[in-house]
Amino acid sequence: MADLKKLIHDHLKSARVMQLATSVNHQPWVCTVHYYSDENMNLYWISTPARRHSQEIAKNQKVAVAIKIHEDTPSEKYIIGISAVGHATRMSKEEAEKIGSQYMSKLDKDPTLLKNILEGKNPHEFYCLKISKIVLFDTKNFSDNPRQEYNV
Secondary structure (H helix, E strand, O other), X not given: OOOHHHHHHHHHHHOOEEXXXXXXXXXXXXXXXXXXXXXXXXXXXXXXXXXXXXXXXHHOOEEEEEEEEEOOOOOOOOOEEEEEEEEEXXXXXXXXXXXXXXXHHHOOXXXXXXXXXXXXXXXXXXXXXXXXXXXXXXXXXXXXXXEEEEEO
């Protein structure tokens, strides 16, 4: 049987885009953002504080994400996806400095973007999702029971 934690970690490292779900006043919202994940399975992205999802995180830090890893195709008949919940926060400049270069490297961003964000010349801020629970849906490695839960 596959090592669940390692599989999740590897999948988080391989993907670049996630759907981020927020909610305020019982009204959900979903958007798409590029992300970076660290060794502790925290997810990081950049956004401007003016965006709806950023404003909603300021009011309600409980969020969910969905990440497509593999789609069923005629030649590869399996599905792999990740869903997770946790708490998201806007990061301080000091915190952003610690992970900023890894984010830029994974996503092939121009390094001046990080410099401009940290110097306040670009309105984007870094956000972090500390995941509390992950569900891996994986018909390739867990064909008998594809829904696997992992508490972080």
